[in-house]
Amino acid sequence: MQYEFRNLDPVEDNTNLNIASEGFIFNGYDTRLNGWWLIERNAPLPEEQEITEQVPYMQGEWDFSMFNGERFFKNRSITYKIVAFGRRYRNRSALENDLKRELTRVGESTLKDTHDPCYYWRGKCKSIEIEDDEDKHVLTATIEFNCYPFAFTNHVEGSDIWDDVDFDHWIWQDVEFDVNGSRNVTIQNIGSRPVISTFEVTGTIKVQGGAGEVEVNQSTGPITEYVMDMGSNRFTLTGNGRIKFVFTREELL
Structure with missing residues (x-):
């Protein structure tokens, strides 16, 4: 069974409906240019490095998590679910292997997300889970990145590109x-x-x-x-x- 998938993103490129407008780029691997379509993105706020103390006979607790007015956070998890449509088994297998090879052959690198085009993250690929639907010829990949808690602007302050x-x-x-x-x-x-x-x-x-x-x-x-x-x-x-x-x-x- 063959499927056609039309990109419904607000910034759709009408000149080429076979290339997704949303996705991510990690260490030069661009999901959009490799046949993947982004269907889900999950980027919850990072967990705070909390330091608290409870004092006997005192309501609540003391929170010493901030220092010099700054909050401190652990690394954050950013997860994407991407899919590839209408490919035969051998093509899906090759696409899966390429994805794993490209995302895991390096450690920490730059992660760019089309959701926030003015910024980038620093992190590494933590896991890749694959689902292969033979009946519908659909390959689904769920990728988790372990990243520094803050995003960086693409250029130094004052560049104003x-x-x-x-x-x-x-x-x-x-x-x-x-x-x-x-x-x-x-x-x-x-x-x-x-x-x-x-x-x-x-x-x-x-x-x-x-x-x-x-x-x-x-x-x-x-x-x-x-x-x-x-x-x-x-x-x-x-x-x-x-x-x-x-x-x-x-x-x-």
Whole structure:
């Protein structure tokens, strides 16, 4: 029995109805370009690393899970169910083998999901379960990834590449500044946690902010790490030259 499957996704590519518009890419393997159709995605929030204490004769418990205003999470599980239609047994077998080979031959790698095109995950394939329906000529694969709890933006802050702008959660801001003497600047981190920034520098510039004071130049800037807190980060820049704050947001999606 032969089946035809029409892609009903909102962003359907009407020029080629035989290629899915939704799926994932892991270590270069694109499910859409290999005959798979995404039918289910499950990405629950990661479990928090809770630290609690109960005190005798006290109602409830003390929660010490947060540190410096930040919550901490365990790795998260992201699961996909994909299907391939209308293939004979040998074709289904080859497709299954290719899927397993491509997803399991590496450890941690980049996982991109068309559900969130402005972001990517870091993780590894944990399991692949296969169901083969001979009567309907349908192959179903359920793939689980074990991932870092936060998603990363595709590009460093300030890149503002049009195709990678999440208009529902974005800010247009300068992260590169000319310094001739002293000036005050503010940079926003609208992500879900503090992140590390490094620097691209010409000249020598001293950076003073909430995480302390560092002096950077062309050689030391790329290896100097500075904490970019959530929200507004105010800096005093002193010296002569040009400095760029280089950091990637992390989002709890």
